[in-house]
Amino acid sequence: MKKLSLLFAIVMGLFITLDTSAQTTADTFEGKWKVTIFDTPSGDAQLTFVFEKKEGKLSGVVLDPNGVEMSKVTEIALVENDKRLYGNFVAESYDLNIMLDLVDSDHVKGNVMDMFDASGVRIKAESVM
Incomplete structure (x- = not known):
C-alpha cells in the first residue's frame, strides 16, 4: 500500500511540475x-x-538598423x-x-502580413565590466 501511495505522489508531482512550467505571462516578450x-x-x-510593459499593458516600438525609432x-x-x-507597425509608409x-x-x-517569414532572437543586455 505504501508503494502505491508513493507512486501516486510521484505521478501527481510530475503533473504539477509540467503544469507550472507551461505557464507564461506577458513578460515573455518584454525586451x-x-x-x-x-x-x-x-x-x-x-x-x-x-x-515593455507600461501601466500593465505591453507596448512596443520598432527601431531601424541604426537604432532610431521608426514606428510604434x-x-x-x-x-x-x-x-x-x-x-501592427509602419515601415516605409x-x-x-x-x-x-x-x-x-x-x-x-x-x-x-502573412507573406514574409520572420525569425528573431532576444538581444541580451550587455554586461558592464
Whole structure:
C-alpha cells in the first residue's frame, strides 16, 4: 500500500511540475528582439522590436538598423497562453502586421502580413565590466 501511495505522489508531482512550467505571462516578450524578415521586395530586412510593459499593458516600438525609432507597435495582442504576439507597425509608409510565436525564451518565429517569414532572437543586455 505504501508503494502505491508513493507512486501516486510521484505521478501527481510530475503533473504539477509540467503544469507550472507551461505557464507564461506577458513578460515573455518584454525586451529587445532582433527580427529578420525574409524575402521582402527590398531583400531581407532586419528590425529591432522593443517591448515593455507600461501601466500593465505591453507596448512596443520598432527601431531601424541604426537604432532610431521608426514606428510604434500598436494593437498588441497576446494569445495562446501568451506565446503568440500580434501587432501592427509602419515601415516605409506601409501599414504592416506582424505575428510572432515564442519558440523558447530567446527565439521567435512568425511572419509579416502573412507573406514574409520572420525569425528573431532576444538581444541580451550587455554586461558592464
